[in-house]
Amino acid sequence: MHTADPFLFQLFFIFVWAKLFGEVFERLHLPPVLGEILAGVLVGPYGARLVVPTDAIYAIASIGAIFLLFTVGLETQPKDLIGVGRISLFVALAGIAVPFLFGFTYMVLRHHATHEAIFVAAAMCATSVGITARVLGDMRVLQTLSAKIILGAAVFDDVLGMIALAIVVGMVSSTGLEWAQLLLTAIEAIGFALIMMFYAPRVVKRMEPGMERMSTQDAPLIIALAICLGLSYAAVKVGMAAIIGAFFAGLAFAEYSPRWNLRPRLFSINEFLAPFFFFSMGARLNMDVFDAKLLVSAVVISLLAIISKLVGCGLPVLYSGWKQALKVGVGMVPRGEVGLIVALVGLQMNIVSESAYALVVFMTGITTLVAPPIMKIVFHEDMVLEPPLRERRRTAM
Amino acid sequence: MHTADPFLFQLFFIFVWAKLFGEVFERLHLPPVLGEILAGVLVGPYGARLVVPTDAIYAIASIGAIFLLFTVGLETQPKDLIGVGRISLFVALAGIAVPFLFGFTYMVLRHHATHEAIFVAAAMCATSVGITARVLGDMRVLQTLSAKIILGAAVFDDVLGMIALAIVVGMVSSTGLEWAQLLLTAIEAIGFALIMMFYAPRVVKRMEPGMERMSTQDAPLIIALAICLGLSYAAVKVGMAAIIGAFFAGLAFAEYSPRWNLRPRLFSINEFLAPFFFFSMGARLNMDVFDAKLLVSAVVISLLAIISKLVGCGLPVLYSGWKQALKVGVGMVPRGEVGLIVALVGLQMNIVSESAYALVVFMTGITTLVAPPIMKIVFHEDMVLEPPLRERRRTAM
Numbered sequence: 001m002h003t004a005d006p007f008l009f010q011l012f013f014i015f016v017w018a019k020l021f022g023e024v025f026e027r028l029h030l031p032p033v034l035g036e037i038l039a040g041v042l043v044g045p046y047g048a049r050l051v052v053p054t055d056a057i058y059a060i061a062s063i064g065a066i067f068l069l070f071t072v073g074l075e076t077q078p079k080d081l082i083g084v085g086r087i088s089l090f091v092a093l094a095g096i097a098v099p100f101l102f103g104f105t106y107m108v109l110r111h112h113a114t115h116e117a118i119f120v121a122a123a124m125c126a127t128s129v130g131i132t133a134r135v136l137g138d139m140r141v142l143q144t145l146s147a148k149i150i151l152g153a154a155v156f157d158d159v160l161g162m163i164a165l166a167i168v169v170g171m172v173s174s175t176g177l178e179w180a181q182l183l184l185t186a187i188e189a190i191g192f193a194l195i196m197m198f199y200a201p202r203v204v205k206r207m208e209p210g211m212e213r214m215s216t217q218d219a220p221l222i223i224a225l226a227i228c229l230g231l232s233y234a235a236v237k238v239g240m241a242a243i244i245g246a247f248f249a250g251l252a253f254a255e256y257s258p259r260w261n262l263r264p265r266l267f268s269i270n271e272f273l274a275p276f277f278f279f280s281m282g283a284r285l286n287m288d289v290f291d292a293k294l295l296v297s298a299v300v301i302s303l304l305a306i307i308s309k310l311v312g313c314g315l316p317v318l319y320s321g322w323k324q325a326l327k328v329g330v331g332m333v334p335r336g337e338v339g340l341i342v343a344l345v346g347l348q349m350n351i352v353s354e355s356a357y358a359l360v361v362f363m364t365g366i367t368t369l370v371a372p373p374i375m376k377i378v379f380h381e382d383m384v385l386e387p388p389l390r391e392r393r394r395t396a397m
Numbered sequence: 398m399h400t401a402d403p404f405l406f407q408l409f410f411i412f413v414w415a416k417l418f419g420e421v422f423e424r425l426h427l428p429p430v431l432g433e434i435l436a437g438v439l440v441g442p443y444g445a446r447l448v449v450p451t452d453a454i455y456a457i458a459s460i461g462a463i464f465l466l467f468t469v470g471l472e473t474q475p476k477d478l479i480g481v482g483r484i485s486l487f488v489a490l491a492g493i494a495v496p497f498l499f500g501f502t503y504m505v506l507r508h509h510a511t512h513e514a515i516f517v518a519a520a521m522c523a524t525s526v527g528i529t530a531r532v533l534g535d536m537r538v539l540q541t542l543s544a545k546i547i548l549g550a551a552v553f554d555d556v557l558g559m560i561a562l563a564i565v566v567g568m569v570s571s572t573g574l575e576w577a578q579l580l581l582t583a584i585e586a587i588g589f590a591l592i593m594m595f596y597a598p599r600v601v602k603r604m605e606p607g608m609e610r611m612s613t614q615d616a617p618l619i620i621a622l623a624i625c626l627g628l629s630y631a632a633v634k635v636g637m638a639a640i641i642g643a644f645f646a647g648l649a650f651a652e653y654s655p656r657w658n659l660r661p662r663l664f665s666i667n668e669f670l671a672p673f674f675f676f677s678m679g680a681r682l683n684m685d686v687f688d689a690k691l692l693v694s695a696v697v698i699s700l701l702a703i704i705s706k707l708v709g710c711g712l713p714v715l716y717s718g719w720k721q722a723l724k725v726g727v728g729m730v731p732r733g734e735v736g737l738i739v740a741l742v743g744l745q746m747n748i749v750s751e752s753a754y755a756l757v758v759f760m761t762g763i764t765t766l767v768a769p770p771i772m773k774i775v776f777h778e779d780m781v782l783e784p785p786l787r788e789r790r791r792t793a794m
Contacts, residue, residue: 007456008633012626019619026612056456059404063457215423221668222416229409236405268662269669271618 006054013051017043018275031131031368033337036275037361040282053283057276062242064270064277065341069243070228071266072338073250074257076155088152090316092127095153095332096160098312099124102304107356110297115172116356119346122168123360124305127157128336128368135372136331141382146324149317150331158338159197162247163189165342166240172351189240192248200252208256220260224253241345281340281361284347289355298359302366309333309367327378333371335364403451410448414440415672428528428765430734433672434758437679450680454673459639461667461674462738466640467625468663469735470647471654473552485549487713489524492550492729493557495709496521499701504753507694512569513753516743519565520757521702524554525733525765532769533728538779543721546714547728555735556594559644560586562739563637569748586637589645597649605653617657621650638742678737678758681744686752695756699763706730706764724775730768732761 018036025035043050053061103121108114132154136147163186170185211219228249235245257263290298313332314325343360346352352360415433422432440447450458500521504514529551533544560583567582608616625646632642654660687695710729711722740757743749749757 007459008626008630008639011460012623012630015626016623019613019623023611023613032613056453059453060457060460062404063408214420216416216420216429218664218668221665225669226409226413226416229405229412233405233409242405265665265668267615268618268665271615271662272622272666 007056010051010053010057011060013043014039014053014057014279015272015275017051018279022275029372031334031336031372033278034365034368036278037282037285037340037365040279041285041287042282044279044283044285046283046286046288051283053280058280060273061277061280064273064275065243065344066228066232066246067266067270068274068277068337069246069341070250071263071270072158073247073252074254074263074266076158076251077254085152087316088149089156091149091153091313091328091332092156092160094316095127095157095309095313096125096164099305099308100164102308103301106300106304112356115351116346116353118168118172119342119352120301120356120360122161122164123335123339123342123346124301124308124363125157125164126161126335126338126342127154127309127332128334128338131334131336131368131372132331132375135375136379139376139379139383141379144327144379144382146317146327146331146379146382149328153313153328153332157332158247159193159251161338161342162244163193165345166192166244168342169240169244169345169349172349188238193251196248196251200248201255204252204256220256221262221265224249224260224262227252241341243341243345278337281344284344285358285361286354287358289358294355294358298362301359302363305335305363305367306333306370323378327375330371330374330378333374334368336368339364404453407448407450407454408457410440411436411450411454411676412669412672414448415676419672428733428769430675431762431765433675434679434682434737434762437676438682438684439679441676441680441682443680443683443685448680450677455677457670458674458677461670461672462640462741463625463629463643464663464667465671465674465734466643466738467621467647468660468667469555470644470649471651471660471663473555473648474651482549484713485546486553488546488550488710488725488729489553489557491713492524492554492706492710493522493561496702496705497561499705500698503697503701509753512748513743513750515565515569516739516749517698517753517757519558519561520732520736520739520743521698521705521760522554522561523558523732523735523739524551524706524729525731525735528731528733528765528769529728529772532772533776536773536776536780538776541724541776541779543714543724543728543776543779546725550710550725550729554729555644556590556648558735558739559641560590562742563589563641565739566637566641566742566746569746585635590648593645593648597645598652601649601653617653618659618662621646621657621659624649638738640738640742675734678741681741682755682758683751684755686755691752691755695759698756699760702732702760702764703730703767720775724772727768727771727775730771731765733765736761 017039021035021039021042022032023035025038026032041047045052100121103124104117107117107120112120132150133142136142136150141147142151166189167182167186170189171182207223211223216222228246231245231249232242233245235248236242253260253262309332310326310329312329314322314329317328318325339360343352343357343364347354347357414436418432418436418439419429420432422435423429438444442449497518500518501514504517505511509517529547530539533539533547538544539548563586564579564583567586568579604620608620613619625643628642628646629639630642632645633639650657650659706729707723707726709726711719711726714725715722736757740749740754740761744751744754
């Protein structure tokens, strides 16, 4: 009899554990992604050690992250950005500046290295629109002004967040903090973003007739996957993170995504790959680092993460009343996968320590858990009173 | 600046090379799968060494093989087997027995080890219905009796082939050729096949209401993937190959595949993973082993592979004329991925040498290339004369 293949063993059990915890979280009306991460924490190498991921699993997890960010990019349509207007842009900008300032200041005051402080602060800037959009959708309040501002701001936030990450990675890669170098990286990243948003879709459009002549079945999906992998590789090659390239590749295809039916196809691929990414996120979390001191830091960082988004995102809409400000602020609180990925990039670059990584995962968990119930309270007045019966189960969340 | 990630580099270039060769082959009206394999031969470690796959890539390739065989299983509906009746079963059985006999005898006469001879002979048994079905579909002759017999026999062939592979793997894993052990393995494999075909679908049916209650989005896909990975792992654990478990998992879900929309979802996953598998197949082919002696063997094996299917599959239908026999025989000639996977399993178990592996890849290529043009000649009389205009391009193959 053969000794069982350790890779297949891990493949099976990680998938099952992640999905099992995801299902439990879903039933408890909590974000399933947190369940998949918790699976990694509990059964992973720092937990019960039931499954200790090998390099091959981490490789698969990294493909999962790439396609996840590609999908985020696909959902970020440049024309939406132009539509939502200036308020959303201000909400996004202040919603990045304030958390970064709060986070960076606190981390430096707690004597963390500057580079590490920058990464943790950058992770605090991200907004995960997925969870907010789902809660607002379930409450059927997506048509309110607040909801529109939030979703618009979250789109800006994704783009700005990726530019910020590119700058941060560029910054810590160079020797010391040279301002000329920093400016150059910033211009590069912004230029890259603008090209991918406004020029690349035109290139894609010009490729379309050629694609239809191609004999390969499903040419658009193949081309999209190839360009996603290519830009991920190119991003690493020029000193950025792979996921930045993947996100911008998504932007380039966003306009054509509905016509080419890209999203449902990537969705199937993500269904298989993403659990490995989230499980790995949890598996890298060393629970032993949580001593009393770090726990205090974690709670403070989480509070700062909540308050800073409330303040930063609320301020630009304060002119229309504090209730509006509160709604927008709360809607921008959840961090989700983008924040986690920022922390992971830092961990992989050996800039973020295990304990700072733990801080970010903790903060992401708290902000993601805390926001939905508060959203339900503040958006309650906008709720359509009688949702159709067949959707009641979902709405009961 | 970072050194570029070798994994991402390989991921991108293997995908692009494989798809590029696939596209070229498609344009030349050749099976794209052969193009993807050729990409691995030409740019891989034994060719131009542009991309040398690492373990992580081989790991991804092995997932590709698992989902490929799962899809083959999904397409094998037990009720089709009952429908096509006895003739197809006889065609399949003789189409396995004759090639095995021919192959085994020749390999032993050429002084190959018994185990190796068994593997090469087993690879000669497989029939790849994909290429045949496509050619017949393009010619619009799928409704002829010959076509129905071929497609029915190919379904039996898949199931019988997997049982044969299970027996072969079990046989060479045990010490020597013990007949009692062999009988036990055979009974196990056949029992496993029968359970997965006739009992498992009922279990799946009973799971259905529970699945609908599940909160996880897309529960059927998740459950199907989990069971596919689980059975693959279980198969390895009991001493079979992972793909055998994957194939039988597919059988269990075949009946529910249309209702749960499993095929298009797996298709997207395969679109991404399968090129890594086929490229890796090519990348393992050492062209240096092809000396004059091996080339003679390769040509003889290829001829035997063609003749044995013509004879084996033709005989059972000879009562209705030699033309009918020829049609059925030619349709069963292409070997495709199942034969390759059998050879790969042998290579990974260190039973099949590099040169025997090369024999099988050569034989697969020849049988797959030779069959379509001959099919076009023998089926020409059955062709519907005026295909609709918009399908003419495909039909022009």
